[in-house]
Amino acid sequence: MRNPWADGPEYITQCPIRPGQSYTYKFTIEDQEGTLWWHAHSRWLRATVYGALIIYPRLGSPYPFSMPKRDIPILLGEWWDRNPMDVLRQAQFTGAAANVSDAYTINGQPGDLYRCSRAGTMRFPIFPGETVQLRVINAGMNQELFFSVANHQLTVVETDSAYTKPFTTNVIMLGPGQTTNVLITANQRPGRYYMAARAYNSANAPFDNTTTTAILQYVNAPTRRGRGRGRGQMAPVFPVLPGFNDTATATAFTNRLRYWKRAPVPQQIDENLFFTVGLGLINCANPNSPRCQGPNGTRFAASINNMSFVLPRRNSVMQAYYQGMPGIFTTDFPPVPPVQFDYTGNVSRALWQPIKGTKAYKLKYRANVQIVLQDTSIVTPENHPMHLHGYQFYVVGSGFGNFNPRTDPARFNLFDPPERNTIGTPPGGWVAIRFVADNPGAWFMHCHIDSHLGWGLAMVFLVENGRGRLQSVQAPPLDLPRC
Numbered sequence: 001m002r003n004p005w006a007d008g009p010e011y012i013t014q015c016p017i018r019p020g021q022s023y024t025y026k027f028t029i030e031d032q033e034g035t036l037w038w039h040a041h042s043r044w045l046r047a048t049v050y051g052a053l054i055i056y057p058r059l060g061s062p063y064p065f066s067m068p069k070r071d072i073p074i075l076l077g078e079w080w081d082r083n084p085m086d087v088l089r090q091a092q093f094t095g096a097a098a099n100v101s102d103a104y105t106i107n108g109q110p111g112d113l114y115r116c117s118r119a120g121t122m123r124f125p126i127f128p129g130e131t132v133q134l135r136v137i138n139a140g141m142n143q144e145l146f147f148s149v150a151n152h153q154l155t156v157v158e159t160d161s162a163y164t165k166p167f168t169t170n171v172i173m174l175g176p177g178q179t180t181n182v183l184i185t186a187n188q189r190p191g192r193y194y195m196a197a198r199a200y201n202s203a204n205a206p207f208d209n210t211t212t213t214a215i216l217q218y219v220n221a222p223t224r225r226g227r228g229r230g231r232g233q234m235a236p237v238f239p240v241l242p243g244f245n246d247t248a249t250a251t252a253f254t255n256r257l258r259y260w261k262r263a264p265v266p267q268q269i270d271e272n273l274f275f276t277v278g279l280g281l282i283n284c285a286n287p288n289s290p291r292c293q294g295p296n297g298t299r300f301a302a303s304i305n306n307m308s309f310v311l312p313r314r315n316s317v318m319q320a321y322y323q324g325m326p327g328i329f330t331t332d333f334p335p336v337p338p339v340q341f342d343y344t345g346n347v348s349r350a351l352w353q354p355i356k357g358t359k360a361y362k363l364k365y366r367a368n369v370q371i372v373l374q375d376t377s378i379v380t381p382e383n384h385p386m387h388l389h390g391y392q393f394y395v396v397g398s399g400f401g402n403f404n405p406r407t408d409p410a411r412f413n414l415f416d417p418p419e420r421n422t423i424g425t426p427p428g429g430w431v432a433i434r435f436v437a438d439n440p441g442a443w444f445m446h447c448h449i450d451s452h453l454g455w456g457l458a459m460v461f462l463v464e465n466g467r468g469r470l471q472s473v474q475a476p477p478l479d480l481p482r483c
Contacts, residue, residue, distance in 0.1 A: 001030050004318050004441030005476050007389055009041040011311040012444045012460060013318040015483035016042050025479050033057050035135040035179040037075075044450060047084035050075070050139045055161065056338060064260050065166055068133040068183055072124055076197050078140040078208070079110060080104040088454070092433075093297030095282070095292055097205065098451050100440030104140065104197055104212035111213030112194075112236075118243070122214035124195075131185045133157075138174035141450045143207060144383055144424065147172050149216055150239035151191040154182035156257070162392060162419035163260035173200050173243060175252040175385030177422040177448035187356040189219040194234040201244045202427035203382035210245060211354045243341050250383070254398075257418035265394045266368035266434050267416045273361075273369065274403070275304050276343055277384050277425055277447065277457060278376035280354045295379075299344065301455050302447065303354035305334045308456030309446075312359050315483050317360060317460050319444035322476065333359035333459050343376045343402050344428045352378050361458065363437040365466035370396075372403050373423075374430045381428035382432070384452065390443035393435035394421050400429035408432075420449055440465045440473045 005026040007013040017023045032055055039050035048415075052073040057063060060407050080087055080099035091098035103110040103117075110117040126132060138145055148154075148171040158181035172180050198211040217238050224234050242249040280301040286298020296301045301308045312320070312328045320328035341351060357457055363369060397412040412432065425431050446458035465472040 001028070001439050002441070002472065003027050003474050004390065004443065005474070005480055007443070009365070011313065011316050011389070014316050015443055015481050017481045019482065023479055026477065029055055032161055032384070034158050034163070035137065036161050036182055037137045037139060037179065039139065043454075044084040044088040044141065046139075046450070047078065047080065047141050050077070052135060052137060054135060063157070064163050065183070066131070069130050071133050073107070074134050074195070074210070075107050075137045075146055076136065076138045076140055076213075077105040077108065078143060079105050081112045083336075084141070092454070093291060096292045097300060098142070100206055100208040101141070101143070102208070103210055104145065104208065106141075106195065106197065106212050106214040109214070113211050113213055122178055123217050124214065125217050125219050126186045127219055128186050128190060131183055134182050134184055134415050135179065135216065136172065136174060136182065137179045138176050140176050140178065140457060144173060144175045144201050144202070145197045146242050147174065147195070147197045148239040148241055149184060149195045150237040151188050152184050152193060152216070157181050157183055158424060159418060160392070160420040161182045164418060165258040165260055166418070167256050169253060169256070170240070171253070173251065173253050173384065175422060175424045175448060176450070177385055177387045178420070186218060190220045190222065191234055193215045194220055194236045194238050196239050196241060198241055199244050200246065200250050200383070202247055204248075204380040205464065207244070208437055211241070224275065251426060259394070259416045259419055261416070263394055263416055265396065266370075266436055267414065267418060268368060269370045269434070270367040271363060271369045274374065275371055276306070276337045276374045276376050277304050277386065278302065279379035279452070279455070280308065281352050281379065283353055285478060300457070301354050302452045302457035304457060304459050305337050306339070306354045307333060307459065308354040308356045309458040310356050310456065317358070319476070319483070321442055321462060322473065325386070329358040329360050329460070330363050330377060331360050333361040335361065343374050344381060345377065347376065347378050354456065356456065360442070360462045361459065362462045362464065364441060365437065365471060367437045367465050368434070369437055370432060370434045371431055372432045373425050373426055374403050375425040376403055377428060383424040383427050385422050385424045385448040386445065387422040387448045388435075388443065388445045390439045390441060391435050392421050393433040394419055395423050396432050396434050398426055398429065398431040400426055403430040437461070437463045439463060440471065
């Protein structure tokens with residue numbers, strides 16, 4: 001709170017940490033507990049620079065569910081055989097989509113189903129009857145993922161560091177940036193059971209169609225009888241995972257999430273924003289150029305309200321705002337699309353090319369904000385995991401097709417909607433979120449699919465100071481990286 005200097009995204013709240021230099025992030029944990037994560041926020045460095053950030057309840061404050069025996073962090077990631085920065089540079093040069101990953105990982109290991117990786121497969125021992133908490137984090141770069149454990153029910157108890165009303169499921173879906181805590185009880189026949197994750201791909205686009213695995217292993221699992229090569233551990237049981245395009249299962253899971261008690265949702269709205277989110281194409285003067293290898297000789301782009309975000313280079317948005325430096329950004333980000341159209345229908349090609357710029361939207365301190373995020377069918381409809389820095393928000397409604405401001409708000413859940421910091425737009429649909437702008441500073445809102453972020457699917461909120469020191473941004477630290 002009040003400390004965007006500890007937030008991290010390059011050229012938004014700070015300039016990058018230079019090679020050979022260091023910067024210490026200092027922040028106070030206020031009214032938060034649960035599973036979060038940290039990661040690099042400079043180009044594609046987060047492909048390998050990430051980890052879990054677990055905030056336990058205060059001593060004497062129990063979980064709002066039965067205490068598990070222990071925690072097991074499960075970090076889902078993506079792996080390229082090439083340097084991920086080289087993959088990004090190639091895509092930036094050609095304007096085409098980046099090469100998909102070569103593997104998914106669980107705690108850094110691909111698992112049994114990839115070439116030469118079986119020896120490193122993660123194994124998690126468990127005792128019969130024991131209940132453990134899996135803290136599942138999707139740290140992948142570009143892919144939503146289904147996750148399941150063979151023959152075991154998962155009881156969902158938390159998402160994005162906010163407790164939920166518990167419910168059981170066979171499978172969960174996480175977009176990049178999302179976390180989900182589940183309880184799992186060792187109530188099956190002693191044996192070995194695969195944890196597995198593979199893609200949920202809602203777009204008409206190439207994706208990594210592989211499966212990563214780890215093994216949940218009962219400590220009293222029997223060994224296979226026999227002599228010589230016939231002896232050893234029993235083969236693990238494999239879970240049933242949804243098909244890669246199973247939007248119905250992904251949607252059904254998301255729709256079951258509820259805040260664990262009555263939520264303090266803003267009822268009266270001061271800022272009612274409507275953001276179209278999706279892809280686009282930049283037309284090239286020379287379609288045959290090696291820098292125009294997108295569809296039909298174009299370059300891929302992405303935008304919010306037709307604005308494709310460009311990161312500044314001379315200074316960060318927050319530093320320029322704090323110092324009163326002009327020329328870094330403007331504050332005229334549009335609150336609604338510049339043109340109304342059938343967002344999820346057959347969109348005219350005249351609307352496919354966004355405008356590039358570095359624009360922010362100003363919010364008054366403690367304004368009650370509602371944002372409807374509307375996916376478009378430009379290039380392809382897709383589930384876009386939208387992340388808002390500096391805030392948790394309530395997901396009050398969602399649906400497929402175009403949002404109807406006359407009828408859809410009547411169906412909003414204003415009693416116990418889930419609290420999140422990252423939420424996916426249903427492919428070819430919309431999602432509505434609400435929050436109170438009580439954290440002053442410059443806060444990035446972007447798609448957590450890093451290819452889309454690089455193409456411009458982002459914007460910045462500038463939340464003004466309130467009154468007095470406790471409602472104002474802290475002074476920048478002395479070791480803030482120089483620009």
